[in-house]
Amino acid sequence: MLAGRVRLGLGAMLLCTALLAGGCGTGHPRPIASGELAEAKLFPYYRIYWVGPSFENHPLAAVDGLRSYINTVGDSVYYGDCVQSKGIFGGGSCLLPLQVTTVIYRLHSNATLGPQSNIVVRGVPATVYDEGRSIELYTGRVAVDIFSDTYSHALRAANELLPLNAPGSAAGRLPPPVYCPGLSGPIDARLTHIVDSLPAHICQRTAAAAALERNLTE
Numbered sequence: 001m002l003a004g005r006v007r008l009g010l011g012a013m014l015l016c017t018a019l020l021a022g023g024c025g026t027g028h029p030r031p032i033a034s035g036e037l038a039e040a041k042l043f044p045y046y047r048i049y050w051v052g053p054s055f056e057n058h059p060l061a062a063v064d065g066l067r068s069y070i071n072t073v074g075d076s077v078y079y080g081d082c083v084q085s086k087g088i089f090g091g092g093s094c095l096l097p098l099q100v101t102t103v104i105y106r107l108h109s110n111a112t113l114g115p116q117s118n119i120v121v122r123g124v125p126a127t128v129y130d131e132g133r134s135i136e137l138y139t140g141r142v143a144v145d146i147f148s149d150t151y152s153h154a155l156r157a158a159n160e161l162l163p164l165n166a167p168g169s170a171a172g173r174l175p176p177p178v179y180c181p182g183l184s185g186p187i188d189a190r191l192t193h194i195v196d197s198l199p200a201h202i203c204q205r206t207a208a209a210a211a212l213e214r215n216l217t218e
């Protein structure tokens with residue numbers, strides 16, 4: 001979601017937080033507190049995703065958990081040297097190598113994301129945007145936003161997602177979304193088949209409701 005893109009905005013505005021070993025990106029963050037991770041594992045509202053304790057040799061650095069949860073922003077996990085505690089700390093060229101944000105999906109159009117492409121990842125619809133550095137996946141009741149430094153890293157993270165607070169693994173398909181994602185732009189035959197096959201014919205019902213609303217307001 002656009003709210004998750006706070007990484008890019010805040011990263012350019014905030015000064016680099018000093019690490020114990022020196023400047024931003026020159027050392028390593030303190031190990032994440034066991035209580036912080038345990039809190040995230042008890043997050044009660046919905047399934048949140050991560051890629052395990054590390055990604056591409058970058059350690060898990062922070063987890064939002066319940067105390068800092070904002071329902072319109074979601075819950076995030078952060079990997080890399082630019083984070084020492086909950087939230088995002090960075091500046092200049094110091095960007096997190098990976099942030100995974102899980103948020104309850106609210107129906108919206110993806111047109112505001114700018115140039116984008118639609119793909120299938122782990123059996124569910126997904127949108128690639130931010131010049132390939134970000135991928136939004138649609139699964140269950142949530143959207144999972146992956147923010148990384150390259151498309152290959154973002155796609156690798158998407159293929160390694162697993163639940164943090166529920167049983168599950170990084171193998172196999174993700175649960176299909178129970179809503180119709182507001183995809184924008186071309187949709188190929190494979191993705192069309194998946195969208196048309198979502199539970200309860202949700203996309204067909206959503207399209208019918210939108211058409212009825214247009215007819216009533218014309």
